[in-house]
Amino acid sequence: MRTDQRKKRKTRKTTKTQGKQPAYRPKKRRRTANKRPPARQRQKKRRRKKRGFAKTLLTIIVILLLLGISGFVLWYFSFEKLNLEDYVSVSYSGYDTEGTAALSLLETEENIPFLKDVEIRLLSENGSLQNGDSLDIHFIYDNASAKEQKLRIESDQCQIEVTGLPEGKELSTEDLFRDVRIVYEGTAPELSVTLVNDSADPFLKTVAYEITDGKTYYDIGDSFIVKASFSRECAVENEYIVASSENACTKEYCVEGSDRYIREASELSPELIQTLDETASSLFGDATEYGLRIFSEANLMPIWVNGKTTFVWSSPRLISAYLNVLKPEYFGTVKSHNNDVKLVYTATLSQADGVACKAEVVVQFNNILKKSDGTYDLSLDSGRIIAASFKNSHIRDLVNDTYNEEYQSQKLDL
Secondary structure (H helix, E strand, C coil): CHHHHHHHHHHHHHHHHHHCCCCCCCCCCCCCCCCCCCHHHHHHHHHHHHHHHHHHHHHHHHHHHHHHHHHHHHHHCCCEEECHHHHEEEEEECCCCCEEEEEEECCCCCCHHHHCCCEEEECCCCCCECCCCEEEEEEECCHHHHHHCCEEECCCEEEEECCCCCCCEEECHHHHCCCEEEEEECCECCEEEEEEECCCCCCHHHCEEEEECCCCCECCCCEEEEEEECCHHHHHHCCEEECCCHHHHEEEEECCCCCEECCCHHHCCHHHHHHHHHHHHCCCCECHHHHHHHHHHCCCCCCEECCEECCEEEEEEEEEEEEEEECHHHCCCCCCCCEEEEEEEEEEEECCCCCEEEEEEEEEEECCEECCCCCEECCHHHCEEEEEECCHHHHHHHHCCCCCCCEEEEECCC
């Protein structure tokens, strides 16, 4: 029943509505594009715009970046790579623990314009290198020049290991002086000494030798010290190890192997004096040079035959002999001889009519030598009569060099 009643009511309502106009109700307006949207929608719209701009900007940046990278790659690979280490040339001098490195850059045809202006520097300590050390090398060059020549320098520094230094050679004092030649000039005791370096060794020929505390003249048996002066750098360069002590660079020499003037009367043996006597005796013959003066001293009258005197010597007899030596303070002065032997004779001076007198005659031999081989040179060809007198006092003064202070006289034991 209730269900039927509900249906009847509903039907009546529908019939009533269809017979009348419904009441006016305003319709809801739809949003149009001109109406301002809410704030949230505006924010979303702004975000979308920003994202779009960002995507566009990012695209542009990527494109520019790719273009830049492509350009850089093309530019980068348009340069020729240059590794300066490949052009380093190292030469060594000296020996292990005392090595010295010399650096240079090898020049090639394609890189000469650039390499000739590159400066190479060794940063490591030089001069005491040993095998296994590391050389720190730095290059200084012009970047603008490298770019201009389309060169890309890999690095401005490098390291190179020291190799190939030899062991040093010990040089003893004897080795240091082995090629020194002693040259004597003159005759002892008036010898002058000269040092000559005959070495062909690259180092030894640079060594300077000098006599320390030298003197002007030397005699047999004198000694002198020779000092060697040299460049230690040159020694190391030629791989020599030389003692640094000054005493180790000196050597003592003794004067020997030279002829010597007789300086002592004891050096003239009786046999030598006899040889002098035999030669001197042969000089007695014509006495013209001394006859007139001696006859005058003896108050005798000379005669002339064909306008000439007829004085002759005869019967010479050796009565004394003297060795006269030049005093050391007069060595090197302009003198005729270093020593002489004066033989004093008594001889008969006579003329053609038989008148005669006794006189003393002096025969002199100059520069009697003892040679380096032990033999004697008596200079027999220098013998000559230098004086004759009736008065013994004249002869005595002569043989004692009373008038010649440069010489010292020694009487020989006959």
